[in-house]
Amino acid sequence: MHILITGAAGMIGRKLTERLVTDRALGQDTVERLTLVDVAAPARPAGFSDHVKTRAADLADPGVAAKAVSERPDVIFHLAGVVSAEAETDFDKGYRVNLDGSRALLEAIRATGDGYRPRVVFTSSMAVFGAPFPHAIPDDFHLTPLTSYGTQKAMVELMLADYTRRGIVEGVGIRLPSIVVRPGKPNRAASGFFSGIVREPLAGREALLPVSESVVHTHASPRSAVGFLIHAATLDRARLGARINLNMPGVTCSVGEQIEALRRAGGDRAVALIRREADPLVERIVDGWPHRFDPRRALELGFKAEKTFDEIVRVHIEDDLGGRVAAA
Amino acid sequence: MHILITGAAGMIGRKLTERLVTDRALGQDTVERLTLVDVAAPARPAGFSDHVKTRAADLADPGVAAKAVSERPDVIFHLAGVVSAEAETDFDKGYRVNLDGSRALLEAIRATGDGYRPRVVFTSSMAVFGAPFPHAIPDDFHLTPLTSYGTQKAMVELMLADYTRRGIVEGVGIRLPSIVVRPGKPNRAASGFFSGIVREPLAGREALLPVSESVVHTHASPRSAVGFLIHAATLDRARLGARINLNMPGVTCSVGEQIEALRRAGGDRAVALIRREADPLVERIVDGWPHRFDPRRALELGFKAEKTFDEIVRVHIEDDLGGRVAAA
Secondary structure (H helix, E strand, C coil), rough: CCCECCCCCCCCHHHHHHHHHHCCCCCCCCCCCEEEEECCCCCCCCCCCHHHHEEEECCCCCCHHHHHHHHCCCCCEEEECCCCCHHHHHHHHHHHHHHHHHHHHHHHHHHHCCCCCCCCEEEEEEHHHHCCCCCCCCCCCCCCCCHHHHHHHHHHHHHHHHHCCCCEEEEEEEECCEECCCCCCCCCCCCHHHHHHHHHCCCCCCCCEEECCCCEEEEEEEHHHHHHHHHHHHHHHHHHHCCCCCEECCCCCCHHHHHHHHHHHHHHHCCEEEEEEECHHHHHHHHHCCEECCCCHEEEEECCCCHHHHHHHHHHHHHHHHCCCCCC | CCEEECCCHHHHHHHHHHHHHHHHCCCCCCCCEEEEECCCCCCCCCCHHHHHEEEECCCCCCCCCHHCCCCHHHHHHHEEEEEEHHHCCCCHHHHHHHHHHHHHHHHHHHHHCCCCCCCEEEEEEHHHHCCCCCCCCCCCCCCCCCCCHHHHHHHHHHHHHHHHHHHEEEEEEEEEEEEECCCCCCCCCCCCCHHHHHHHHCCCCCCEEECCCEEEEEECCCHHHHHHHHHHHCHHHHCCCCEEEEECCCEEHHHHHHHHHHHHHHHHHHHEEEECCCHHHHHHHHCCCCEECCCCHHHHCCCCCCCCCHHHHHHHHHCCCCCCCCCC
C-alpha cells in the first residue's frame, strides 16, 4: 500500500508518519511506500527511508497536486493547511492554501481518471461551527463558522462529500477537537494556549493564559488524532453513507480543570508558571468556537479518544517527554 | 441607487427587473440605474431604458466581475448560476459558473476596497440540504447536499458569510424553495415538472409528471421570490446577525394537492393533460431534496410567501396569463 501525507511536516503529520513507520501497516494492509509532502521538506523517518519520498511543494501551485497523485497513492491523508490565526490575518493565503490547495488535490485525482479512487482522509475542524450553540452540539447542527479558517474547512468538507458522491474519491472528513498537548514551540493557532498551559509548565517554563479559567473546550491528544486518522482510513465506507464529515470525540473540560490536571501531574510549582494575560482577539475567536459535543455517529463508528484530561496529560508525558516531568 | 443584477436574463431576474422598473424604488431609495448582466444579453426593460445598461458576460471569465462592479452598484442581486440538472451532468461547468463565478464577484468587490461595501443578495437553494431529514427542517439543520448544485450553493453561502463578517460585503443568502409556477418553456432544472404540471395544462398543453403524486415539496411563486429578494435587500443588517443564510417560507403540499388546485383553477380538462412518465434520475434527485421546513427566522424577519397552492396558481394566472385560462 502506498500512502501520501500532505502537511506531513506538521505536528500531526510527523506523529502519523512515526506510527505508520512503526506499524508498517494500515489496517490489514502492509505499508510499502510513503510519500510525504509539505511546503518545507518533511524529515525522512529513520528505519524506513528506502520506502519514503519527501517533497517540498505547495499543493496550490500549478502542477504540484498532479505530481503528488501521479503515483496513485491508495490512501491520502490530507492534513495540509494554514492554522486559524494565520487564515484570519492573511485572507489570501488562507483561501489559497486551505481551499485552493485542497481543490487542486481533488481535481488532480479526478484528472487521473481510469478508475483511480483513493481514500482521502481530510482533517477538518470544530471551527466549522459558530456560536451561538446549544448546550452540546449534535451531529446534525448547521455550519456557521465565525472564522475564515472554519469557512475554508467547511467548504472543503462540502467538496469532499460531492467528489465522494461522484465516485472520484472515498472521502472521510474528521472534525478534530483541539489537539492537546501539542509538543514543540507555540504555533500561531489561536488555540495554542490550551497546550501551552500544560506543556510549558511541565518543562519548567512560563506559559501565557489569554482567556479566563471558565472557558470550556473539548480536547483530544495527538495520539488520539493519529488514531482518528487511521480509523478513518480503514473504516468500511458502507457504514459511513453520504454524510462523510464527522465530529470527533474528545474530553470536555474547563481551563480550570485543565490546570487541576496539570497540578496532579506537575505539582503547584508547575501551576505557578501560568501567567494570566488577557488577549481580546484570542478570547473572541475562542468564544466563537464550540465548547461541547454529542458526537454520537463517530462513537458508533468506533472512533476513540481519552476519557479524562489527566489521560491527555499522561499521553503527553509518555509520548513527548519520555515519561519524565521536569517541574514535579 | 444603482442596482446590479447577475443572471438578469433568467426568469427571476426578468421579474425582478420588471418590479424594480415599475416601482422605481427599492425600499426607501429611488432606483436611478440598473445594470443587467447575463451570459446572454438581458432584454432592456421598456420605459426606463435610459437608465439601464445590459451586458452579455460570464462572471467566471477574467476581468468580467471587476467590470461588473467598477461602477460600484449599491445593491447586487446575484442570481447567476446553472441549474441543478445541468450542474449534475456538467461537473466542470457547474463549479465554474456556480462557485468560481460567485467567488470572482466577491473578490472583485474586495479588490475595489476604499470602503465599498455593497449589499449582496444571493439566491441559494433548499438543495443545500440532503436526505435523510426530520419531519420539518429546522433553521439550524446541517448542510449535507446530495447534488453538485447544492454543494456549490452551500459553498458560496459560506464564502458570502465570511466576506460579510470581514466587512467586505453585506451579504444575505436566501434559500429558495421551488419557484412555481415558472412561466415559459420547460428548463433543465430537475424541479421543472412542479411548474410544468400546472403551466402546461392551463395553456392547453400536455405536461409530463416524472414522480409519484405522493411527493411532498415546498413552493413559492415567482412573485414571492421577487418579494424575498427585495426584502433581503432592504432588511436591517443588525437584525440578521452572523447567520446570513436563511430558509425562505413557502407552501408545503403533495403533487396530488397541486393537481387538485389545478383542477379548481382549470377543471378536469386541465388535469387530464398530465401524463405520468416515471424518470428515475429526477425521482432520485427530488427524493434527496427536503420536503418541509420550519423557517422560523425568515418569518420573524418578515419574509412572506403564499399560504395555499391555490394562491400560487392564481398568481401565475394573474402575472403570466393576463388573468385568463385556456383550458377552463
